Amino acid sequence: MGNSIKEIKRKFQAGNNMDKYGIIILHNIISPYKTLLFNALNQDLSGNFKVIYFAETEGNREWRVDKDKLQFAFDVIFKGKIDDISPTKMAIAIYRRLNIYDPKVVIIGGYDHLACWAALFWAKMYKRKAIVMVESHYLDKPRSKIKEGIKRLFLSNCEAALVAGIRHMDYMIKLGMELENVFIMMGVGGVDRGLYEMGVSKFRMDKLRNCIRVGAAPNNFLFVGRFSPEKNIMFLLKVYKRLKEKGTKEWGLILVGDGPQRKEIESFIIRNKLEGVLLPGFKQKEELPLFYAISNVFILPSVSESWGIVVDEAMNSGLPVLVSNRCGCYPDIVQDGINGFSFDPFNEDSLYKLMDNIIQGEYNLEMMGQASIKIIKNYTPEKMAEIFVKSINFVINKK
Numbered sequence: 001m002g003n004s005i006k007e008i009k010r011k012f013q014a015g016n017n018m019d020k021y022g023i024i025i026l027h028n029i030i031s032p033y034k035t036l037l038f039n040a041l042n043q044d045l046s047g048n049f050k051v052i053y054f055a056e057t058e059g060n061r062e063w064r065v066d067k068d069k070l071q072f073a074f075d076v077i078f079k080g081k082i083d084d085i086s087p088t089k090m091a092i093a094i095y096r097r098l099n100i101y102d103p104k105v106v107i108i109g110g111y112d113h114l115a116c117w118a119a120l121f122w123a124k125m126y127k128r129k130a131i132v133m134v135e136s137h138y139l140d141k142p143r144s145k146i147k148e149g150i151k152r153l154f155l156s157n158c159e160a161a162l163v164a165g166i167r168h169m170d171y172m173i174k175l176g177m178e179l180e181n182v183f184i185m186m187g188v189g190g191v192d193r194g195l196y197e198m199g200v201s202k203f204r205m206d207k208l209r210n211c212i213r214v215g216a217a218p219n220n221f222l223f224v225g226r227f228s229p230e231k232n233i234m235f236l237l238k239v240y241k242r243l244k245e246k247g248t249k250e251w252g253l254i255l256v257g258d259g260p261q262r263k264e265i266e267s268f269i270i271r272n273k274l275e276g277v278l279l280p281g282f283k284q285k286e287e288l289p290l291f292y293a294i295s296n297v298f299i300l301p302s303v304s305e306s307w308g309i310v311v312d313e314a315m316n317s318g319l320p321v322l323v324s325n326r327c328g329c330y331p332d333i334v335q336d337g338i339n340g341f342s343f344d345p346f347n348e349d350s351l352y353k354l355m356d357n358i359i360q361g362e363y364n365l366e367m368m369g370q371a372s373i374k375i376i377k378n379y380t381p382e383k384m385a386e387i388f389v390k391s392i393n394f395v396i397n398k399k
Contacts, residue, residue, distance in 0.1 A: 021073070023049035023392060024103040026094065026119050027133075028110070029057050029082055030065050032285060033189030033309050040190075040385035042072040050074060052097055054090055054115055055082035060226065062258065062282045091118035098122045105129045105392055107162070110136075111154040120157055129395040132158045135188055135306040137167035137328050138174060152176050159395040162388065164188050164307050165332040183391040186332070188307045190381035192285070196316040199289025211294045217252025217276045221355065222295035224288065224313070227259030230304040232324065232345050234261070237268055237277075239351045243359065244274060251359050252276035256283055256291050285313075292317035296365055297358055302327055303345045315339065315376040320368035322354055333379060339371035 023045070027034060030053055038051055050073040056065050059081050067074075077093045078085050094115040098106065099122070106123045108116050108130060116132075123130040132155065152175050155161065160181045163169050169182050203210050211218055221240070225231050233255065240253045255265065258281055269277050280291065292298075298314035299322045307328040314321055315333065321340035323330050330342050343350040357363060 021048065021050040021101050021103055023105045023107065024098065024101055025049060025051045025107040026054070026109050026116065027051055028054050028113065029061070030067070030070070030076070031061075031189070032063055032066075032069075033191060035069050035189075036192060036381040037189040037384050037388075039069075039071045040381040041388050044385050044389050047073060050101065052077065052094065054078065054094070054113065055080060055085060057081055059083040060228070060259070064284055087114040091115045094118050095122050102126075103128065105131065105395060107131045107133060107388075107392075108158075109133045111151060117154070120154060124157055129398070130158045131160045131162060131391055131395055133162045133185075134168055134172060135164045135328070136171065137165075137306065138171040139167065139326050140304045140306050140328060148175065159398055160391050162391050164328055167328055167330075167332075181394075183387050183394070185384045185387050187312060187329075187379045187384060188309055190379060190384055191309065191312045191316055193316050193377075193380065195285065196289055196292065196313055199286075200293040200317040203290050203293030207294055210290065214278065214280065214290070214294070216254060216278050216294055217250065219251045220254050220278075220295040220297075221251065221358075222254045222256070222291060222298050222314070222319070223300065224256040224283075224291070224298075224310045225300070225302075227255075227257050227261040227265060229261065230302055231261075232301040232303050233265060234268065235345060235348065236299060236301045236351070237265065237274070239348050239355060240277070241272055241274055242348070242352055243355055244276065246356070248359055251296075252278060254278045254280070254291055254295060256280055256288070258282040288313065289317065292319060295319060297322060297340075297355075299351075299355075300324060300327055301343075301345050301351065305329075312376060312379060315372035318369040318373050320363070320365050320372060322351065333375055335371070335375065339368050339375055 053076045055078045056076055091114040095118045106119055106128055108119050110116055120130055155175050155177050161172050161177055162183050162185050163172055164185055164187060169184055172182050173179060298319045300308050300311055302324050303326050305327040311321055311323060311329045321334055323334045323342055324345040325342040326345055334340050334342060336342055341354050343354055
């Protein structure tokens with residue numbers, strides 16, 4: 001690790017000033033989990049990189065954009081939402097920025113924006129090293145031969161890929177990238193462990209009173225995320241309805257979030273007179289420990305999920321997790337029978353059986369929660385920053 005950092009610093013010393021950086025990272029928007037990763041990377045590289053954000057946020061994100069938390073050099077090309085910006089205008093702006101900074105290594109956050117292609121074109125034009133960051137895997141979305149062919153072309157022009165996990169690595173190999181050129185980041189940025197450990201511990205000490213205070217059941221299944229079709233919340237509600245029809249009284253369901261499906265979700269709850277469902281709305285990350293603390297099990301039923309950072313949060317909070325087998329974080333951090341279980345998000349019986357077994361006391365939830373904490377301790381922003389450095393050192397020395 002130390003030799004890699006020294007090598008980078010030595011080769012890029014001349015680029016560490018206001019107008020020129022040895023390493024440029026391109027990312028679509030300012031996101032909390034990537035901020036933690038880049039802050040950790042800043043410590044490792046002594047600031048010898050700059051992050052260029054295409055825009056501040058996007059239409060379907062409600063999290064607070066707090067630039068004071070960014071401890072690294074950054075540049076935001078466009079204020080506001082990325083959805084409102086012309087792709088061509090953005091691509092031209094990125095190309096011009098790269099001309100100004102003239103980095104030796106360009107780390108490109110994906111391949112789904114025209115600006116990413118502009119960055120790759122610039123790297124090839126000026127014979128610079130290109131690393132692509134990939135958070136998609138082969139199960140998260142339907143695939144077409146044309147799009148896959150375009151991705152193959154993009155990847156064939158990159159010296160390395162930084163991927164979230166095992167499934168993402170397999171996907172890159174399927175698209176033609178050599179195994180030695182793929183680096184597993186062990187997640188998508190990590191979470192603030194202290195926030196969840198301390199916050200959850202504080203609220204959990206008086207769990208029953210906190211349940212009563214917010215109107216929750218004494219025991220709860222928890223979902224945190226956007227209320228949109230790919231999250232598969234209606235599937236979860238249908239399974240929960242079956243459990244209530246069986247006579248389950250001591251267990252509730254907390255759905256934290258908001259989005260385009262909220263009215264549909266509320267309508268289903270009212271129409272079916274479904275008791276025990278709590279909808280507290282969208283919460284900033286500082287508000288989430290309360291809900292992790294009053295819950296017993298976390299559920300992510302998504303049919304499309306690149307990783308599932310909320311699973312990291314739940315595990316840091318000491319919760320067992322039930323995760324759709326379509327989620328990118330499975331099987332990296334979800335170990336069947338150890339800290340939770342996976343299930344088929346298209347088969348209600350698959351999830352129903354797990355939830356019913358939990359209600360019947362078939363599993364040791366406390367032991368599973370402790371296993372979650374043990375597993376997730378290895379998935380930190382600091383560990384991910386180390387992988388970043390390894391990939392950078394790899395492409396620097398690659399002929």
